[in-house]
Amino acid sequence: xxxxxxxxxxxxxxxxxxxxxxxxxxxxxxxxxxxxxxxxxxxxxxxxxxxxxxxxxxxx
Numbered sequence: 001x002x003x004x005x006x007x008x009x010x011x012x013x014x015x016x017x018x019x020x021x022x023x024x025x026x027x028x029x030x031x032x033x034x035x036x037x038x039x040x041x042x043x044x045x046x047x048x049x050x051x052x053x054x055x056x057x058x059x060x
Contacts, residue, residue: 005053005056006052006053007048007049007050007051007052007053007054007055007056008048008049008053009047010045010046010049010052011045011046011049011050011053012047012049013040013045014042014043014044014045014046014047014048015042015046016042017038017039017041017042017045018042018043018046019042019044020038020042021035021036021037021038021039021040021041021042022039024038024039025039033058037046041057
């Protein structure tokens, strides 16, 4: 059985959302408030996921 470390999914998801926000920032047709919001949500997921990864370290 595979074990996914707690915090890994939000970190990966946050990376994808942050990348999407960066792409949206480069597109001038999309409102900057929307792209900044998506970018911020992505960064928040990365930070919170990283905190979970650090907090729940186990020596396997």
